Amino acid sequence: MIRRERSADVPAIHAITAAAFRDAPYSAPPVEPGGDPGEATLVSWLRADAGWIPELSFVAVEDDQVIGHVVATRAHVEGRPVLGLGPLSVLPRRQRAGVGTALMHAVLGAAEALGEPLVGLLGNPSYYGRFGFVAAEAVGIVAPEPGWGENFQVRTLSQYEGQAGRFAYAEPFGRL
Incomplete structure (x- = not known):
């Protein structure tokens, strides 16, 4: 089941994100x-940032346990509001089982329903x-x-x- 994040999910989200990125070769140090x-x-920094959008933070739940998370936060292209997606995290033992796909469909559907114009990600x-998703430069995004x-x-x-121009994530992304 996919649902919005609740405050009680915060410790599980942290643990899932840490586990998902722990051995990833592209992970931030x-x-x-x-x-x-x-x-x-x-994720903790984003939650405390003005760019946090609670309606765009979702968890995947299986047997009453949170097993995945995705979030989209406020970003900008040349000062115009768009979304920055990520991180997308799934417990390693549940990866490659469709959990990430379900989370992506949920967050993109919600972004569409909220009238957002564009989602960027790395x-x-x-x-x-x-x-x-396509290479950003194909639509004029730097x-x-x-x-x-x-x-x-x-x-x-x-x-x-x-919208075209330079993409800017929410401020916490710049701290990594």
Whole structure:
């Protein structure tokens, strides 16, 4: 089952995000030496940021246990509001079982329902392409970091009006 995050889910979300990114070769380094991967801390920072959108933080639940999480927060393209997606986290033992796909469909559907124009993310094109994401530069969006290349992707939604320019995530992303 996919539902919105609740306050009681926060410890489980942290643990899932840490576990999902612990051995990932592309993970952000720990904020504190020997600590959890940066993505686990990032979610906490985002939750405390003005860019947090509670309606866009979802968990996957199986047998009353949270097994996955996704969040989209306020981002901007040349000052115009859009969304930045991530992290997307699934417990390692439940990865490759459709949990991440279900979370992606939920967050993208909610973003569409809220009238958002565009969602940007940094991730593997072969995975996110199945959700309609394309290389950001194909629609005139410039990645926050030039070296991200095709890994920085966007998905336009029905309210997209040709926004183009530099993409800026919510401030906490810059701390990693």
